[in-house]
Amino acid sequence: MAFLKLMVFSAVAIILASSKKGGKKGGGLRSLTALVEQQTKKISEITSLVDEAKKEINELKASVEEGKEEINDLKSKIESLKETCAEELKASVDEGKEEINDLKSKIESLKETCAEELKARKNDVMVVSGEEDLREERCAKVCAGSSVSKATNWEDFSYTKIYTRVDISKCGFVTIPTVTSSLEGSMSFTTRTGSSYIYRVTSSYFRIYLVSPYGRGGVANKMGWNVEWIAVGYTC
Known part of the structure; x- marks a missing residue:
């Protein structure tokens, strides 16, 4: 935009210089002046549009930054959730292992008890001979x-x-x-x-x-x- 303003000012300077050399050309000068003013106005309008666009761009940038912060926050929450789930899963697995070991211990104890009871109930009857072959x-x-x-x-x-x-x-x-x-x-x-x-x-x-x-x-x-x-x- 500064470049456009510089061109307008340069054109004005040229017109003024020309008006000094030829006074009879006063009508042309007025036309050029009007044209310059018109272009200056357009330039102001364009400048205003550019400023508005810059404002919108800045708002978009702010929105993007805010979105990035939300995304980072979500990532942080996800990582935290992963850690929590991993800890809970590990705790659950450890608890399951303890229960399995406890069951194994109870089974072994039950086996020993049953073995002792079977031993205590061992048949005291003994057949040393008979009409047929001996069995268990x-x-x-x-x-x-x-x-x-x-x-x-x-x-x-x-x-x-x-x-x-x-x-x-x-x-x-x-x-x-x-x-x-x-x-x-x-x-x-x-x-x-x-x-x-x-x-x-x-x-x-x-x-x-x-x-x-x-x-x-x-x-x-x-x-x-x-x-x-x-x-x-x-x-x-």
């Missing part, structure tokens, strides 16, 4: 029972013999057990033999034959004769 000691089981007084199914076998079948299926044996039996009752024990003579033992039943002519015809049951037994065998 933990599978050995003792089972006992009675055919029940006056409820034992005695059947006639011959003129002098009777027999009954004793059910041991509830014991759950999977092999032939070793069975010991005796006769229990209330009358005429001196008239029979064979109460410990076990016949045809299986995993679910066995038979006993008695020599007793007085026990036939249901008399044995009336006298309360029943078989009491103990069996040792494997259940697995």
Whole structure:
């Protein structure tokens, strides 16, 4: 803008110089003066527009600077948030590790407790020989029972013999057990033999034959004769 003003002033100076040399040209001078004034006015208007543009540019610069400050503030907040999240995540992970280690410790303790309980519950039954091959000691089981007084199914076998079948299926044996039996009752024990003579033992039943002519015809049951037994065998 200073350059434009300089050109206008130079033109004015030239016109004034020309007016001194030729006075008859006064009308041309006035026209030139009017033109200069008109151009000066335009220059002032342009100057005003330039100043206004500068003002707007300065406002834009201020706005940009403010935006930069906001962006930097956001960046700072983001970094702070990252640090906070990282710390919280690390704390959560550490807490999770502690809980896992605590669970591991409890599991190990539970294992030890279970091992001790299993050891305390170790089967005390030992089978040293039997009808079939020996199995794991933990599978050995003792089972006992009675055919029940006056409820034992005695059947006639011959003129002098009777027999009954004793059910041991509830014991759950999977092999032939070793069975010991005796006769229990209330009358005429001196008239029979064979109460410990076990016949045809299986995993679910066995038979006993008695020599007793007085026990036939249901008399044995009336006298309360029943078989009491103990069996040792494997259940697995």
